[in-house]
Structure formats: structure tokens, C-alpha cells
Amino acid sequence: xxxxxxxxxxxxSDFDLSQFYQIFFEEAGENLDLMEQMLLSLNLETADDEELxxxxxxxxxxxxxxxxxxxxxxxxxxxxxxxxxxxxRRHELKPSxxxxxxxxxxxxxxxxxxxxxxxxxxxxxxxxxxxxxRIRSLVAGDAAGVVVPSKAVEAVVxxxxxxxxxxxxxxxxxxxxxxxxxxxxxxxxxxKLDHLAQADAVAELFRDIPGxxxxxxxxxxxxxxxERVFEVVTTSSNEDLLDLFAFHVAREQVSISELDQTPVNxxxxxxxxxxxxxxxxxxxxxxxxxxxxxxxxxxxxxQPPAKHAVDAARNxxxxxxxxxxxxxxxxxxxxxxxxxxxxxxxxxxxxxxxxQAMLAQNSRALDPAVYQQLLTGLSDLDRNTRDLQESVxxxxxxxxxxxxxxxxxxxxxxxxxxxxxxxxxxxxxxTELDKGLVEKITDPLTHLVRNSCDHGIEMPEDRIRAGxxxxxxxxxxxxxxxxxxxxxxxxxxxxxxxxxxxxxxRERGMDVSDQLSDAEVWQLIFAPGFSTAEVxxxxxxxxxxxxxxxxxxxxxxxxxxxxxxxxxxxxVSVRLPLTLAIMDGMSVGVGNEVYILPLSSVVESxxxxxxxxxxxxQDSRLVKVRDEYMPVIELEKVFLVPRxxxxxxxxxxxxxxxxxxxxxxxxDELLGQQQVVVKNLESNYKKVPNVSGATILGDGKVxxxxxxxxxxxxxxx
Amino acid sequence: xxxxxxxxxxxxIEAKSMAEYLTFRIGTEEYGxxxxxxxxxxxxxxxxxxxxxxxxxxxxxxLRGTIVxxxxxxxxxxxxxxxxxxxxxxxxxxxxxxxxxxxxDSVSDVMGLDVDQIRTAPDIESIIDPExxxxxxxxxxxxxxxxxxxxxxxxxxxxxxxDI
Numbered sequence: 001x002x003x004x005x006x007x008x009x010x011x012x013s014d015f016d017l018s019q020f021y022q023i024f025f026e027e028a029g030e031n032l033d034l035m036e037q038m039l040l041s042l043n044l045e046t047a048d049d050e051e052l053x054x055x056x057x058x059x060x061x062x063x064x065x066x067x068x069x070x071x072x073x074x075x076x077x078x079x080x081x082x083x084x085x086x087x088x089r090r091h092e093l094k095p096s097x098x099x100x101x102x103x104x105x106x107x108x109x110x111x112x113x114x115x116x117x118x119x120x121x122x123x124x125x126x127x128x129x130x131x132x133x134r135i136r137s138l139v140a141g142d143a144a145g146v147v148v149p150s151k152a153v154e155a156v157v158x159x160x161x162x163x164x165x166x167x168x169x170x171x172x173x174x175x176x177x178x179x180x181x182x183x184x185x186x187x188x189x190x191x192k193l194d195h196l197a198q199a200d201a202v203a204e205l206f207r208d209i210p211g212x213x214x215x216x217x218x219x220x221x222x223x224x225x226x227e228r229v230f231e232v233v234t235t236s237s238n239e240d241l242l243d244l245f246a247f248h249v250a251r252e253q254v255s256i257s258e259l260d261q262t263p264v265n266x267x268x269x270x271x272x273x274x275x276x277x278x279x280x281x282x283x284x285x286x287x288x289x290x291x292x293x294x295x296x297x298x299x300x301x302x303q304p305p306a307k308h309a310v311d312a313a314r315n316x317x318x319x320x321x322x323x324x325x326x327x328x329x330x331x332x333x334x335x336x337x338x339x340x341x342x343x344x345x346x347x348x349x350x351x352x353x354x355x356q357a358m359l360a361q362n363s364r365a366l367d368p369a370v371y372q373q374l375l376t377g378l379s380d381l382d383r384n385t386r387d388l389q390e391s392v393x394x395x396x397x398x399x400x401x402x403x404x405x406x407x408x409x410x411x412x413x414x415x416x417x418x419x420x421x422x423x424x425x426x427x428x429x430x431t432e433l434d435k436g437l438v439e440k441i442t443d444p445l446t447h448l449v450r451n452s453c454d455h456g457i458e459m460p461e462d463r464i465r466a467g468x469x470x471x472x473x474x475x476x477x478x479x480x481x482x483x484x485x486x487x488x489x490x491x492x493x494x495x496x497x498x499x500x501x502x503x504x505x506r507e508r509g510m511d512v513s514d515q516l517s518d519a520e521v522w523q524l525i526f527a528p529g530f531s532t533a534e535v536x537x538x539x540x541x542x543x544x545x546x547x548x549x550x551x552x553x554x555x556x557x558x559x560x561x562x563x564x565x566x567x568x569x570x571x572v573s574v575r576l577p578l579t580l581a582i583m584d585g586m587s588v589g590v591g592n593e594v595y596i597l598p599l600s601s602v603v604e605s606x607x608x609x610x611x612x613x614x615x616x617x618q619d620s621r622l623v624k625v626r627d628e629y630m631p632v633i634e635l636e637k638v639f640l641v642p643r644x645x646x647x648x649x650x651x652x653x654x655x656x657x658x659x660x661x662x663x664x665x666x667x668d669e670l671l672g673q674q675q676v677v678v679k680n681l682e683s684n685y686k687k688v689p690n691v692s693g694a695t696i697l698g699d700g701k702v703x704x705x706x707x708x709x710x711x712x713x714x715x716x717x
Numbered sequence: 718x719x720x721x722x723x724x725x726x727x728x729x730i731e732a733k734s735m736a737e738y739l740t741f742r743i744g745t746e747e748y749g750x751x752x753x754x755x756x757x758x759x760x761x762x763x764x765x766x767x768x769x770x771x772x773x774x775x776x777x778x779x780l781r782g783t784i785v786x787x788x789x790x791x792x793x794x795x796x797x798x799x800x801x802x803x804x805x806x807x808x809x810x811x812x813x814x815x816x817x818x819x820x821x822d823s824v825s826d827v828m829g830l831d832v833d834q835i836r837t838a839p840d841i842e843s844i845i846d847p848e849x850x851x852x853x854x855x856x857x858x859x860x861x862x863x864x865x866x867x868x869x870x871x872x873x874x875x876x877x878x879x880d881i
Contacts, residue, residue: 347781347782347783348781348782350782351781351782593765593766638768639768639769640768640769641768679782679783679784680784681777681784683783683784683815684783684784684785684786684815684816684817685767685777685784685786685877686877688767688768688769688770689769690768691767694765694777694784696779696782700779701765701779702764702765702776702777702778702779702784703765704765704767
């Protein structure tokens with residue numbers, strides 16, 4: 001660890017850091033997400049240490065990484081955030097919503113800066129000067145002088161001098177730097193180092209993090225061979241420094257003491273590197289300089305420095321442990337794997353299941369008495385394969401919280417902009433959903449949640465007039481129901497007006513009657529161009545209409561339902577299959593071929609009676625099912641199935657429903673229902689009419705999955 | 718100086734002669750394709766028919782979980798006799814991340830060909846688009862038709878890729 005950081009700091013090193021960039025960007029992104037989440041859930045009155053520490057750690061890790069990789073703008077910004085958070089977690093400042101705001105904005109800015117670094121557009125990121133200034137003034141607000149909003153300081157300390165730290169001619173930094181409020185002169189002793197390189201790595205930190213301060217190696221006469229001593233000018237607190245150093249050296253190896261402004265610099269002018277100093281090695285208990293005339297700087301009023309050093313030393317046994325331990329678990333708990341690898345794994349397990357099924361089938365004829373061991377083995381194999389398949393499928397499943405977590409922030413901003421008060425409640429974040437679905441459901445859900453806030457929730461005064469609590473509530477919930485997941489967006493706003501929707505529909509020339517059920521009326525808003533904005537509110541819509549939401553969800557084999565009571569709010573329920581990769585299918589036989597129908601679109605099936613079928617124009621056939629005439633689609637003709645057995649004809653009818661209309665499929669036989677793994681036909685071939693995909697049957701053969709929507713449309717032409 | 722350029726020349730030829738071809742038979746003809754495009758060779762198994770596909774697209778098979786279309790080159794090249802027996806072979810090709818299997822009568826050999834062994838094909842009327850013939854490999858007693866299989870399979874008439 002220390003070596004990596006050390007190498008990375010050395011500008012002349014040919015160690016290639018770029019291979020770690022991607023990991024850093026991913027981690028930083030995660031940390032920013034986490035921080036944002038925690039900031040939003042932060043209760044300003046009762047913020048506890050654990051929460052504040054958590055937020056601090058996020059900022060801290062980003063800063064550390066950014067500094068290591070030389071992204072000084074990010075490091076600088078996160079460093080300021082860290083200073084503010086540090087004050088908060090040590091209760092030197094009281095959290096305020098202004099702080100949360102500025103921290104959120106800073107998180108956004110860091111994200112943008114990181115994105116610029118990632119794409120190589122360095123220098124095109126947002127300006128951070130303003131944010132840095134605001135954070136500083138917040139930090140200074142209650143504890144002036146601890147961190148100084150002084151440009152002069154920054155100008156001096158952030159100057160990235162490529163100092164080869166340990167060979168500089170001796171010149172006390174304190175003489176170079178002008179006295180300014182908050183500037184602290186410290187003597188830092190790193191003791192009992194395994195590698196002296198660790199000390200260099202610490203020195204590099206000062207070079208890499210602008211605004212941290214300046215460091216200079218000194219060689220007191222009592223320097224032990226495994227020790228290094230530095231003079232430091234900084235505005236950071238001891239705690240900050242210790243946290244930073246923790247990347248390279250353990251806390252118990254660091255001792256910090258205050259120096260006088262004109263320090264008793266015992267270093268000999270030649271400032272020989274360690275080798276020379278080693279001659280005089282007489283190990284002395286560290287804290288050597290504690291007794292030095294280290295009177296606190298006037299500006300460092302908020303800091304009892306000597307005490308700090310002692311505290312730091314005293315706590316050193318436990319403090320670093322806890323901070324390390326609490327930072328570690330999130331990293332260790334997950335690994336990052338390319339999705340293609342997981343898919344490959346799923347494919348392979350699918351193959352294994354098929355092979356296993358084949359073995360099971362072939363072994364059925366064996367005499368159990370003779371082949372007992374073999375059969376036991378096979379039944380074990382059966383169980384293990386199934387478990388394996390289940391576990392592998394679950395890899396792709398990710399919790400809904402990934403989607404939900406982006407909404408609180410969005411709602412907060414939106415509500416602020418609209419001047420509304422909205423509480424956001426989520427339920428069932430742990431519900432798991434296929435990753436592919438999660439990605440595709442995010443946009444429609446975002447639209448629904450925005451709609452609720454924009455059109456549903458009333459202005460605070462309207463709500464009070466209507467006798468409702470001033471703050472509206474939007475609830476987002478997810479739950480499993482059978483083989484599908486149901487996601488609901490509920491609000492307690494004003495709901496939809498049946499009359500207005502009907503009026504609007506008539507205005508648009510749609511054929512609607514007053515007899516429509518509520519559910520049918522609500523479905524009207526899914527018509528293309530039927531903007532909810534025009535219907536119920538004056539706020540204009542934003543491009544994506546409800547028709548797009550509906551279309552997106554339908555393309556995922558899902559459905560949308562609306563319930564609404566005027567004056568009391570509305571609820572939109574989105575029902576989705578658990579995964580795109582697996583579908584409930586019904587296999588049907590035509591001739592010698594097998595086709596799969598999505599079970600979700602099968603309404604019923606029955607054996608046909610010849611008198612129920614009538615023809616129109618000699619060709620098109622209709623069948624009467626319970627007083628309704630439906631077009632008949634003969635799969636045999638659609639797919640030109642070769643017939644070897646001329647005696648046999650199709651006599652099973654399956655009623656399918658898609659896009660709101662029904663048709664009847666004529667097939668030879670129903671083979672059964674099963675879960676099928678949906679495969680893409682187009683990855684190696686092209687789109688086949690009336691076919692939506694393919695799957696692999698138990699015997700390893702490929703069966704085509706019918707596109708019921710296309711079949712129904714075809715029958716209507 | 719002279720010696721150097723001779724070496725260079727030799728290297729160049731060697732670099733080109735590194736090209737290795739998988740040779741296979743269709744009827745009485747012998748063809749060669751770039752070995753690097755070949756993913757694997759397997760026995761023929763009846764594929765799942767796809768309705769309304771060209772006759773030479775036999776259908777799709779399950780190749781360890783991937784759906785792979787199967788094209789019978791013998792039908793494509795208007796071969797008079799097309800048998801499916803235990804010797805019929807499918808060459809699975811990997812072309813630009815797309816996987817496709819071609820049916821041929823038999824696979825013969827892998828051979829490296831020198832540049833000077835490859836003759837340009839004369840202009841002839843043929844079912845094969847002259848654009849997709851690299852050249853003719855002249856061996857002592859036989860002729861090898863070297864195909865640019867990538868170009869051949871991505872041609873419009875193969876109907877393997879959706880028209881955009």
C-alpha cells in the first residue's frame with residue numbers, strides 16, 4: 001500500500017498509475033453517492049457521531065485518492081469539505097441546512113471534476129473557487145481562525161514546489177512564510193518506520209494536496225535510523241494530519257508537536273540525510289519536542305495544540321484502528337465484475353442444467369438396485385445444479401435501493417424549485433430486481449416521481465386550505481408479488497380529475513363516453529401527446545409524456561395501472577417481471593416444431609369445435625369465444641411448418657392478448673408451461689418476423705419465442 | 718546494405734506467408750479461409766428451422782447457450798448433392814463478434830500459403846461475388862479457392878444481418 005502511494009507521488013517514477021484510475025473513479029463515484037445519501041438522511045438536530053463520521057470518511061477517501069492520482073482540484077475541494085465535516089463531527093460546529101446545501105453542491109462539483117478527469121478534459125470542470133470560499137466561511141463562521149479564508153496562505157502553501165524533501169538546504173520554513181492567522185508550525189516525528197520510504201510518502205502528501213501546507217525534512221541530532229522528523233507549516237488540525245498520514249503510517253508512529261514560530265531548529269546546516277544522522281542514533285522517547293517552547297500561535301486559539309498532540313498519542317492505540325476498521329467493510333463486502341462475465345456464467349450454468357437434465361433422463365431406465373451409487377450421485381448433481389443455478393441468477397439481482405437512492409436528491413431540488421414541501425418515503429428498498437431491468441426502469445420511475453411532485457402535490461397554502469398537512473408525502477415502494485415485482489409511486493396530492501381528462505379526450509377527438517370506468521379513464525392519459533400537464537395543471541410538461549413511460553414499461557413485459565381519487569392523491573403501480581432473462585412461457589407444438597408463448601399474454605386455451613369457426617371472404621377465419629369474434633392465426637401457415645403427418649391438423653386454440661386486443665392462435669398441442677431463459681436472436685442473426693427471441697429447451701434444442709404483439713397486429717390487418 | 722534489404726525482403730515475405738488457411742471441401746471444390754476467423758469445428762446437428770429464411774439458412778443451433786445461425790455453404794454455392802451424414806461438418810466462425818456456423822462437406826487441413834503461391838482470380842461468372850475471393854492458391858496438383866469469409870458472410874444476399 002505504502003509503496004504504491006509512494007511511487008504514485010514520485011513524478012519521475014515510471015510506475016503507471018493510469019491502470020488504477022478506473023478503480024479510483026468508480027470508488028469516488030460510490031463514495032459521492034454514499035455521501036449524498038447520508039447528507040440527505042442527516043437529521044440536523046440529532047445528527048449522531050456515526051453518521052457524521054461516515055460522511056467525513058467519504059470525503060476523506062475521495063480526497064486521499066484524488067491527491068494520490070494528482071487531481072489537485074478535486075483534492076482541494078474535498079479537503080475543504082473534509083475540514084467542515086471534521087468540525088461537525090467534533091461538535092465544534094452545529095450542522096445547518098446551509099452546510100448540507102453547500103456540501104451537496106460540492107459533491108456535484110467533485111463529480112463533474114472527476115468526470116472531466118475521466119474523459120481527459122482537464123480544466124473544463126466547474127469553477128470551485130466560490131464553493132471553496134463558501135465552505136471556508138462556514139468553517140470560520142463559528143470557529144474563526146482555525147482555518148483561514150486567506151488567499152495569501154493558499155498562495156504560499158499550495159505552490160507545488162517539486163521539493164525533493166530530504167535534500168533541501170536547511171532553511172526554516174517559519175522564516176519563509178509570513179505569519180498569518182491559523183498558521184501552525186509543527187514538528188512531526190515519524191518513528192519506528194519499517195521503510196523510510198513511508199516518510200517520503202507522507203512528505204509527498206504535502207506536495208500533492210494544495211492548501212495542506214509545506215513540509216521540510218530536518219535532522220535533529222537525536223534522530224534514530226528508523227525515524228524521520230519534519231517541520232511543517234499548515235492550517236490543518238492534528239486530527240486531519242493524522243487521518244491523512246494514516247494512508248502511509250500508523251498513528252502510533254506519528255507524534256506531532258507545536259514549534260515556536262522561530263523554531264529551535266537543532267538541525268545542522270548540512271542537513272545530511274538519514275545515513276549521516278544514523279551515526280548519532282540514540283533512541284529517545286518520542287514526544288521529544290513536547291517540551292520545546294511550543295507556545296500556541298495566537299491564531300490557533302481554537303486548538304489546544306499540546307493537548308492535542310498528547311491526546312493523539314494517547315488515543316493512538318485505538319483511534320486509527322477504529323477508523324480503519326469502519327472504512328474497510330464496504331470495500332471488502334463487494335467485488336466488481338464485468339457484467340459480461342456474469343452473463344457468461346449464467347449461460348454456462350444453463351448448459352450445465354441442460355446436461356444434467358439429459359443425464360437424469362437417460363438414467364431413468366437404469367435398475368436402481370444395480371446402479372444405486374450412480375443414481376445417488378445423479379440426484380445429488382440434480383440438487384446441486386439447481387442451487388447453483390439459483391445462486392448464479394441471484395448475482396444479477398440488485399436491490400431497488402440503487403434506483404430509489406437517486407430520488408431523494410431529485411425531489412429535494414424539485415420541491416425547492418417549485419416551492420412545495422414534500423416528504424419522500426421509500427419502502428422495500430431491499431427488493432431485488434434484475435440489473436438489466438433496474439437500468440431500464442429508472443427513467444420511467446423518475447418521470448412518475450417528478451409527475452407526482454410537479455402535478456400531484458399542491459402548494460403548501462393550498463394543502464392547508466384543503467385541510468391536509470402542509471407537507472405532502474410521496475411514497476415509493478417495491479415488493480414481490482408472485483413472479484413479478486410491483487413498484488408503486490403514491491402521493492397524497494390532488495389526484496386526477498375525471499371530468500377534465502374526459503373533456504380533454506373529447507377535445508382531442510377521442511371517442512369516449514361518460515360510461516367509462518375510472519380505470520379506463522386513467523388509461524387515457526397514456527395516449528401519445530396526452531400531456532398530464534395540459535390536463536390537470538398549468539405547469540408545462542417536460543418532453544417525456546406518460547405514453548413514453550407506458551411504452552418503456554410495456555417493452556419490459558410490464559404493465560402500468562393507475563388509481564386516483566380527486567383531492568386525495570393517486571397511485572401508479574408498475575408491475576414488472578423479476579428478470580428480463582427469464583420468462584414464464586407456454587410451449588406449444590405445431591407439426592414437429594415447438595414454439596414458446598409468453599404466459600403473460602395467454603388468456604385461455606380450448607379445443608376448437610368446428611362449428612365455432614366461420615370464414616370471412618373464404619380466407620380469414622374468425623372464431624366465436626363467449627360472444628366475441630376473434631381472428632384466428634394459424635401458426636402452421638405463419639411459420640410455413642412442414643407437415644409430414646397429413647392426418648393431423650391443428651385443433652387447439654390459444655387466446656392471446658397483446659396491446660389491448662385479442663386473437664386466437666391455432667396450434668397442434670399444448671406441451672406445458674415452463675420458465676425459459678430468453679436469448680437474443682439478433683446478436684448473431686437478424687430480426688425474424690413474429691419472433692421476439694429464442695430459448696433453449698430441456699433437450700438442448702432451440703425454440704423460438706413468439707412475438708404476440710406482432711401476431712395480434714398481423715391478424716388485425 | 719544490400720544484405721540488409723534482402724533480409725528485410727525476406728521478413729516481409731515471411732510475414733505475409735504467415736497467413737494460414739483452413740481448407741475444406743464443398744462438392745469437388747476445395748476452399749480456404751483465414752484460420753483466425755475460425756472459432757471451432759463441430760459435427761452437424763439438425764438446427765431449429767426459421768420460417769421465411771433463405772433456403773441456405775438452415776436455422777439456429779444452441780452453441781453452449783448462444784443462439785448461432787447455420788448457413789449451408791453447399792446450398793449457397795448451388796452444390797448439386799447435399800447430404801447430411803456423420804461426416805458433415807459445421808465450421809463455427811467468429812466474425813466481428815458475431816458467431817455464425819457454416820456447413821461444409823469436410824474439413825481437410827490447415828496450411829500456410831506464401832504470397833507467391835496465391836494467384837489473382839480471373840474474372841469469371843460465378844455464384845460467388847468476385848469481391849469475396851482473395852485469390853487462388855496454386856498447389857502442385859490442386860487449386861484452392863481462398864475466400865474472404867468476412868466479406869462473403871456480411872454480404873446482403875446472405876441475409877444474416879438486418880438491413881438498416
